Amino acid sequence: MRHKNYEKYRKIIDAATKVFAKKGFYNAKVSEIAQEAGIADGTIYIYFKHKDDILISLFEEKMQEVLDNMKKQISLESDPLKKIEKFALVHLKLIQDNKDIAEIIQVELRQSSKFMKNYHNTKFFEYLDLIGRIIQEGQEKGLVREDILPGIAKRAFFGALDEMSRFWVLSKKPKYDIETASRQISGFFINGIKK
Amino acid sequence: MRHKNYEKYRKIIDAATKVFAKKGFYNAKVSEIAQEAGIADGTIYIYFKHKDDILISLFEEKMQEVLDNMKKQISLESDPLKKIEKFALVHLKLIQDNKDIAEIIQVELRQSSKFMKNYHNTKFFEYLDLIGRIIQEGQEKGLVREDILPGIAKRAFFGALDEMSRFWVLSKKPKYDIETASRQISGFFINGIKK
């Protein structure tokens, strides 16, 4: 199914992205998504099992793009501390350039236990782990303090970026520009963990 | 209304806390809350305008407690950097001791735009601002670097703690104990911002 007509599959995902971002998952009607995609309600059920499935698929698709992009950008830097700087900048840029996706990842996907507890979110852990590995690399190269626990540090760093994102997603006009925000956040994170 | 029978009002809030935490706001039935509270469905509508109103009230109540507690604890320290350490410890302890509340604040309340965009969340901003003021105090006393923007730093620090909380709320058994986690997080935050 997923391979028969990828184009339409994507069209539905894109429509859903808009509608979920605007209304929130539970308040979004399947018929609205269909309308936004310019197809009939029933057609959605040819491509997706049910409404939940749209959200999950949407997330998988978008997250894969984010992940690929981030890996590529990171690999351009060799210094682990520079990689952290880069991570912050790329992450916040992504949020700014894709408000709808950001809002869904931010708000909708975290939503109920249904999604976060039951659906084991591999892609998200992979993303988090990019940070973890940078920190470990930094420790191996003697740039990062040995007593830093990468499992905690990666979450702290991601959380810092993420809270900044939430702030942007939820406020009308960003108060700080991305360069400033990313410089500040990576700045004190790096200062905090370096030797 | 709110003052007539505060006891029952609280009973409903407590029941809702349990049910929302378990099922998520949208999947929680008003009748389940009523059952958990040991009252009839209709009684809920004597104390609350509608389902949304329960979530909002719940949040206001709980957040006020959290806020009062945090203010008290913080005021016991005089050194701003110690205050930050204390903040982290108290915050994470709260999460650990109140899983249900944590889950709701964490997951449910951030949920749809409905709550986060339309309902202006004063209590949350007040909480965030506790951190902001500690940082400013640190700058005034010459302990924190002048180039740190408190508006960004407070979000980063809160975000770091919050992401750690999410991890706990969503995973069965905590991998790190609170003392370790809070020491690590406040540790590199303080290192990151201090002169």
Added chain:
DNA sequence: TTAAAAAATGAATCATTATTCATATTAGAA
């Protein structure tokens, strides 16, 4: 060109639940 298969349609179904309200119970005043 034509027939079968695949894809798309959208009106109808059907379950689900928030909310209401006529009725019953309880508490407090007289």
Added chain:
DNA sequence: TTCTAATATGAATAATGATTCATTTTTTAA
């Protein structure tokens, strides 16, 4: 104790919207 107002009850209502499926349209391949 009795009456009245305040509370509480829970069955009935009524809207909602996800999902199905009989029918139509489009595509494919012979």
